[in-house]
Amino acid sequence: MPLLQINGLRKTFGGIKALDGVEFHIDEGEIVSVIGPNGAGKTSFFNVISGMFPPDGGEILFEGRDIGGWEPNQITTAGIARTFQNVRLFPNMSVLENIMVAQHCRTSQGMIPAIFRTKAFRQEEAEIEERAKEILGFFGTRLVGYRFDQPAFVLSYANRRRLEIARAMATQPRLLLLDEPVAGMNPRETVELTGLISRLRDELGFTVVVIEHDMKVVRDVSDRVVVLDHGVKIAEGAYEDVSQNEDVIEAYLGRPAEGKS
Amino acid sequence: MTNFDLRKSINWGLIAGLSAIFTAAVGIVETFDKSRMVVSPFVSLGFLALLWLVPVLAYRTSLVEELEGVERPEPSVGNVWSGAVVGSTAGIVIVAFTFVLNTWNIREIFIKFSPALLDILTFNRSFALGALLMLILATVLGVVGGAMHLIGAETRRRTVAAVLWIIVIALFERFVSQILRQVQIDDLFDAVAGRSLVNIVYNDGGLTWGAAMIVAAVAYYLAGRPVIDFRETKVAAGLRSTDRRERTRWSLIAAGIVAAVIIVSPMLLGSLLSEILANVGLFLLMGLGLNIVVGLAGLLDLGYVAFFAVGAYSIGLLTSPQFNIQWSWWTALPVAIALSALMGLLVGTPVIRMRGDYLAIVTLGFGEIVRILFLSDFLKPLFGAAQGITRIPPINVGITSVSGINPQGILYFAAAFVILASWISYAVQSSRVGRAWTALREDESVAQVMGIDTVKAKLSAFVVGAILAGFGGALFAAKVGSIFPTSFRLLVSIIILVIVIVGGMGSIRGVMLGSLVLIGVLGGPTQPGLLLEFADFKLLIVGVILVYMMLQRPEGLVPSVRRSRELHHEELSQDAWFDKSGEFTEDEAVAADSEDGS
Numbered sequence: 001m002p003l004l005q006i007n008g009l010r011k012t013f014g015g016i017k018a019l020d021g022v023e024f025h026i027d028e029g030e031i032v033s034v035i036g037p038n039g040a041g042k043t044s045f046f047n048v049i050s051g052m053f054p055p056d057g058g059e060i061l062f063e064g065r066d067i068g069g070w071e072p073n074q075i076t077t078a079g080i081a082r083t084f085q086n087v088r089l090f091p092n093m094s095v096l097e098n099i100m101v102a103q104h105c106r107t108s109q110g111m112i113p114a115i116f117r118t119k120a121f122r123q124e125e126a127e128i129e130e131r132a133k134e135i136l137g138f139f140g141t142r143l144v145g146y147r148f149d150q151p152a153f154v155l156s157y158a159n160r161r162r163l164e165i166a167r168a169m170a171t172q173p174r175l176l177l178l179d180e181p182v183a184g185m186n187p188r189e190t191v192e193l194t195g196l197i198s199r200l201r202d203e204l205g206f207t208v209v210v211i212e213h214d215m216k217v218v219r220d221v222s223d224r225v226v227v228l229d230h231g232v233k234i235a236e237g238a239y240e241d242v243s244q245n246e247d248v249i250e251a252y253l254g255r256p257a258e259g260k261s
Numbered sequence: 262m263t264n265f266d267l268r269k270s271i272n273w274g275l276i277a278g279l280s281a282i283f284t285a286a287v288g289i290v291e292t293f294d295k296s297r298m299v300v301s302p303f304v305s306l307g308f309l310a311l312l313w314l315v316p317v318l319a320y321r322t323s324l325v326e327e328l329e330g331v332e333r334p335e336p337s338v339g340n341v342w343s344g345a346v347v348g349s350t351a352g353i354v355i356v357a358f359t360f361v362l363n364t365w366n367i368r369e370i371f372i373k374f375s376p377a378l379l380d381i382l383t384f385n386r387s388f389a390l391g392a393l394l395m396l397i398l399a400t401v402l403g404v405v406g407g408a409m410h411l412i413g414a415e416t417r418r419r420t421v422a423a424v425l426w427i428i429v430i431a432l433f434e435r436f437v438s439q440i441l442r443q444v445q446i447d448d449l450f451d452a453v454a455g456r457s458l459v460n461i462v463y464n465d466g467g468l469t470w471g472a473a474m475i476v477a478a479v480a481y482y483l484a485g486r487p488v489i490d491f492r493e494t495k496v497a498a499g500l501r502s503t504d505r506r507e508r509t510r511w512s513l514i515a516a517g518i519v520a521a522v523i524i525v526s527p528m529l530l531g532s533l534l535s536e537i538l539a540n541v542g543l544f545l546l547m548g549l550g551l552n553i554v555v556g557l558a559g560l561l562d563l564g565y566v567a568f569f570a571v572g573a574y575s576i577g578l579l580t581s582p583q584f585n586i587q588w589s590w591w592t593a594l595p596v597a598i599a600l601s602a603l604m605g606l607l608v609g610t611p612v613i614r615m616r617g618d619y620l621a622i623v624t625l626g627f628g629e630i631v632r633i634l635f636l637s638d639f640l641k642p643l644f645g646a647a648q649g650i651t652r653i654p655p656i657n658v659g660i661t662s663v664s665g666i667n668p669q670g671i672l673y674f675a676a677a678f679v680i681l682a683s684w685i686s687y688a689v690q691s692s693r694v695g696r697a698w699t700a701l702r703e704d705e706s707v708a709q710v711m712g713i714d715t716v717k718a719k720l721s722a723f724v725v726g727a728i729l730a731g732f733g734g735a736l737f738a739a740k741v742g743s744i745f746p747t748s749f750r751l752l753v754s755i756i757i758l759v760i761v762i763v764g765g766m767g768s769i770r771g772v773m774l775g776s777l778v779l780i781g782v783l784g785g786p787t788q789p790g791l792l793l794e795f796a797d798f799k800l801l802i803v804g805v806i807l808v809y810m811m812l813q814r815p816e817g818l819v820p821s822v823r824r825s826r827e828l829h830h831e832e833l834s835q836d837a838w839f840d841k842s843g844e845f846t847e848d849e850a851v852a853a854d855s856e857d858g859s
C-alpha cells in the first residue's frame with residue numbers, strides 16, 4: 001500500500017480548475033518531485049492535501065484512510081507536514097519557539113499541569129526544548145547558538161526557508177511536503193539544500209514530496225517526477241524520461257500554432 | 262538665525278493656546294482652580310492645566326531630532342527666541358479668548374464659560390491688567406521652555422525631575438498625608454514643633470513653598486544618581502543563581518518581602534487608600550484575564566464584562582437572603598467560577614470561528630445581551646431586574662467578616678487573587694498552551710497547519726479569561742453588597758481593554774502598571790481614584806492618554822518583548838535590509854567560515 005494515494009482529485013476556484021482529476025501516489029521512503037509551469041496547480045495540490053482547502057472531488061488516502069475534508073491540524077497529527085512557497089513562519093516568535101510550538105500535536109501537557117508545574121510538565125518541556133535543538137542542529141551551524149533566541153523575522157531569506165523545513169520536521173510527520181524549498185536561494189545555498197533534502201530521507205526516514213522549478217534540484221533529488229499542467233497530470237516517471245517527454249516540453253514552452261487555450 | 266523658525270514657533274504657539282482654551286472650555290481649569298493648589302499660594306492646579314503645554318511645546322519647537330550623519334545645531338539664543346514666540350503666541354490666543362469672554366455672553370452655548378473662569382483668566386484684575394499679566398506669564402513660560410535647551414542635558418533632566426516631583430507630591434497629597442499620619446510621625450511633630458507635619462508640608466491641597474523647595478532639591482539630587490536596577494540587586498542575582506538551594510532561598514526571601522509589604526501596607530494606607538487599591542486589584546484581576554484573551558491569544562473580546570457580571574450575579578444569587586439558597590460566600594465561590602467558565606464556553610463556542618473585527622463586534626453584542634438579560638423584567642424573579650440583588654452578605658473569615666465597609670480586608674482578598682492570577686498568566690504563558698496562543702495570534706491558518714487545534718486553543722483562552730473575571734465578579738459582589746445591571750456596562754469592558762493596551766499587551770507587569778495608573782490615579786468607571794478632582798474628566802484624560810500612546814508608544818508602557826517586535830517590525834527589517842546591502846551578511850559570513858573549515 002502506498003503511503004499516500006490520491007485518486008481523481010479535483011479543486012476549482014470560481015471557474016478555474018486548479019486540480020482536475022489528479023492521480024498521484026507515493027511510497028514510503030520515496031522522494032517525488034512535482035513540477036509544472038506557473039499556475040499549474042502545484043501549490044493548490046499541497047493546499048488540498050494539507051487540508052487548507054477541502055477537495056471538491058476525489059479521494060486522498062493517507063495510510064489507507066481518506067483524509068479528504070479533515071481539518072489541517074488533524075491531517076498534521078495524522079503525519080503530513082508542509083512548508084509554504086511564500087515563507088510563513090511565526091515571525092515574532094524566536095527560532096527555538098517556532099520549533100517548540102510545532103511539537104504541539106505530539107505533546108499533551110495542558111494548562112493545569114502548567115499551573116502546578118508538575119514533574120510531568122517540566123519533563124515534557126525539557127524534552128520539547130531538547131528535541132527542538134536537535135532538529136535545528138540538523139542544519140549545521142546555521143540555526144543554533146545565539147540564533148535560538150532571535151526572532152524569526154531577522155533571519156536571512158535562506159535561513160527562513162531552512163527554519164520552515166525544521167518546523168515541518170518538528171511535527172514528526174511521515175510525509176513532508178516542501179513547496180519550492182530553494183526558491184530565492186543563491187547557487188551555493190541551493191546545492192546545500194539539495195543535499196539536505198536527500199538527507200531528510202536517508203538519515204531521518206521522511207518520505208518527501210517536493211515542488212520545484214529548479215531542474216537541477218529536481219534531477220538530483222527525485223526518484224520520480226510528476227508533471228502537472230492546468231490541474232492535470234501530464235507525465236510521470238524518471239527525470240530523464242520526463243524531461244524528454246513532448247507534452248512536458250510543450251507545457252513549458254507553450255504550443256505554438258494550434259494552442260489548446 | 263539657527264534654532265529659530267518663526268512659522269514653526271507660531272504654529273506651536275497656536276497649538277498651545279488652543280489647547281489651553283479647550284481645557285478651559287471643558288471646565289477643567291475652573292474645577293481644578295477651585296479645588297486645589299499645587300504650590301500654595303499662587304500656583305493652582307487650574308493654572309497648571311491651562312499653561313503646562315506652553316513651556317513643554319516651547320521646548321519642543323526648537324528641538325532637533327538627532328539624525329545619523331546630520332550635524333545638530335548648537336543650542337543658542339535662537340532657542341530662547343523661539344520659546345518666547347511660542348509663549349507670546351499662546352498668550353495672545355488666550356488673551357483673545359478672554360476678550361471674547363469678557364465682551365460677549367457665549368455662555369448659552371459653552372456652558373462652562375462662567376464669570377468665575379473669566380476671573381481666573383484675568384487674575385481677578387481688570388481685563389486690561391489681567392490680559393497684560395497673562396501675556397507676560399505665557400511669554401515667560403515660553404522663554405523658560407526655550408531656555409531649557411541652553412542648560413545642558415544633565416541639568417535639564419534633573420530640573421525636569423524636580424518640577425515633576427513637586428507636581429506628583431502635590432497631587433498625591435491625600436496619599437502622602439495619610440502615610441504621614443499612619444506612621445505617627447505626624448503626632449511626633451505635633452508634640453515637638455506644636456504643628457503637625459502634614460500642615461507644614463501641605464496647605465490648601467498643595468505643597469507649601471518651603472516643602473516644594475525641599476522636594477525639588479531632593480529630586481534634583483536624586484535624579485543625578487544612578488537608578489537602582491532591580492536586576493542588579495543581590496536578590497535578583499540570588500534568584501538567577503545556578504545553585505538550586507541558593508535559588509530557593511532567595512525566592513523565599515523575595516516572597517517574604519512581597520508578603521510583608523502586602524500584609525503591612527493596608528494597615529498603613531487607611532480605608533480610603535485601601536478602597537482605591539482594592540479597586541485597582543479588581544480591575545487588575547480582570548486586566549490579567551483580558552490580557553490572556555487579547556494580549557496572548559489575540560482575540561479581541563469587547564464583551565468581557567459579561568463574565569465579570571456572571572461571577573457577581575452568581576454570588577448574589579447564591580448568597581443573598583433575597584433568594585432562599587443563602588450559601589456562604591466560600592461555598593458559592595467555586596460555583597460562581599464554574600458558571601463564569603461555562604459562560605466563557607457558551608459565548609466562545611459560536612463566535613470562535615470568527616476573526617478580528619467580527620469577533621470584536623459579536624462579543625460586544627454578547628456582553629450587552631448579558632447585561633440586558635440581567636436587567637429584563639422577564640427574569641426579575643431571578644436577577645431582580647433594575648433593582649438588582651441586594652443584601653449580599655460579607656465574606657466570613659472566622660474571627661471577622663470582610664465587606665465593602667472593611668476595604669483593607671477586601672484588599673487582602675484582591676491581593677491574593679491577583680497573585681494567583683499573575684501566576685496563572687505567567688505559568689500558562691510559558692507553556693505549551695501559551696506558545697500555541699502566540700502562534701495563533703501570529704498566523705492563525707499556519708498555526709492550524711502546524712497541528713494546533715485552533716478551536717480548542719481559542720476556547721481555552723476564553724475560558725481562562727472568563728475564570729479570572731469570575732473571581733473579580735465574586736469579590737466585587739461581596740465588596741459592594743448589592744449589584745445592579747448598571748455596574749456592568751460596556752464602559753467597563755472598554756476601560757479594562759484600555760488598561761491592557763496602555764500597560765502593554767501580553768505583559769503582566771504592564772497590566773499592573775496600567776491599572777495602577779488608570780484605576781488608582783484616575784479612578785474606575787464609577788470608582789474614585791486618588792485624584793478625586795479628575796473624576797469628571799476621567800474619560801477625556803483616558804482618551805488623551807490612549808491617543809498619545811497609540812502615536813508615541815503603541816507597545817504600551819511596559820511592553821512584552823514580542824509585542825514591541827511586532828510593532829517595530831518594519832524598522833528592524835529595514836536594518837536587516839541595510840545589512841544585506843553590504844557585501845557580506847552575517848549569514849554568508851558564517852556560511853563562508855564553515856566552508857573554509859571543511
Ligand SMILES: Nc1ncnc2c1ncn2[C@@H]1O[C@H](COP(=O)(O)OP(=O)(O)OP(=O)(O)O)[C@@H](O)[C@H]1O
Binds near residue numbers: 037039
Ligand atoms: N485561493 C485561491 N483562490 C482563487 N484561485 C486560486 C487560489 N489558489 C490558487 N488559485 C488559482 O489556481 C491556479 C493554480 O494555482 P497554484 O498556486 O496552485 O499554481 P502553482 O502551480 O503553485 O504556480 P506557481 O508555480 O506560480 O507557484 C491558478 O490559476 C491560481 O490563480
Ligand SMILES: [Mg+2]
Binds near residue numbers: 042044
Ligand atoms: Mg505554487
